[in-house]
Amino acid sequence: MIINKKRDSPSPKTLEVIGIAAVTVNGYIARNSREKILWSKDLPLFKKQTENCPVIMGSNTRKTLSDGLPGREMIIVNRTDDPADILRRIDQKRCFVIGGGKTYSKFSSYLTHLYLTIHPRVFKRGVRLFTNLEKEISISFVRLVPVVAEEGIFQFQFKVE
Numbered sequence: 001m002i003i004n005k006k007r008d009s010p011s012p013k014t015l016e017v018i019g020i021a022a023v024t025v026n027g028y029i030a031r032n033s034r035e036k037i038l039w040s041k042d043l044p045l046f047k048k049q050t051e052n053c054p055v056i057m058g059s060n061t062r063k064t065l066s067d068g069l070p071g072r073e074m075i076i077v078n079r080t081d082d083p084a085d086i087l088r089r090i091d092q093k094r095c096f097v098i099g100g101g102k103t104y105s106k107f108s109s110y111l112t113h114l115y116l117t118i119h120p121r122v123f124k125r126g127v128r129l130f131t132n133l134e135k136e137i138s139i140s141f142v143r144l145v146p147v148v149a150e151e152g153i154f155q156f157q158f159k160v161e
């Protein structure tokens with residue numbers, strides 16, 4: 001369990017806020033804002049890790065998920081939503097920020113962990129993991145989880161300092 005000590009913490013309660021994404025080796029999460037992500041190989045792991053947890057996503061990402069995400073409370077954020085307010089209302093130990101790039105950026109100062117599955121792909125252009133990051137995030141490596149080891153696909157888990 002992580003104690004959230006940041007100055008801009010949503011509340012003194014303990015809450016893990018985990019950013020989770022499939023990324024290309026050059027740091028993209030999609031070719032464009034409407035792309036449905038069919039190239040990611042970590043869906044089974046994503047389902048297992050996010051099961052029974054609230055998942056926070058932006059409106060563009062919601063539009064790409066035709067069937068929603070059964071078994072998880074979906075919190076769709078719009079541009080006027082305050083991330084601290086959203087997190088304050090969560091009464092669980094853990095939640096996931098599942099994208100897209102604008103939403104990872106919006107919640108960047110509240111993240112306690114980052115789970116990134118690097119895929120052996122290089123896009124020419126697209127949506128970056130963080131589209132408009134205001135300041136650098138300091139992270140440290142925690143563990144590596146095999147996704148499709150024979151294809152070199154692993155999830156890198158980091159703790160945000």
Ligand SMILES: NC(=O)c1ccc[n+]([C@@H]2O[C@H](COP(=O)([O-])OP(=O)(O)OC[C@H]3O[C@@H](n4cnc5c(N)ncnc54)[C@H](OP(=O)(O)O)[C@@H]3O)[C@@H](O)[C@H]2O)c1
Pocket residue numbers: 020021022023028029030031032033034035036037040057058059060061062064077078079080098099100101102103104127131
């Ligand atoms: N590879 C992965 O793991 C992964 C994960 C998730 C998503 N994705 C992909 O990421 C893409 C979507 O990412 P995205 O960054 O475009 O969208 P997004 O973060 O899903 O949603 C856009 C968010 O930004 C807000 N916004 C839009 N225009 C804004 C503005 N001018 N100023 C402030 N906020 C604004 C939207 O609010 P309004 O609702 O008010 O417009 C919404 O909250 C999709 O292709 C999706 O498939 C990939």
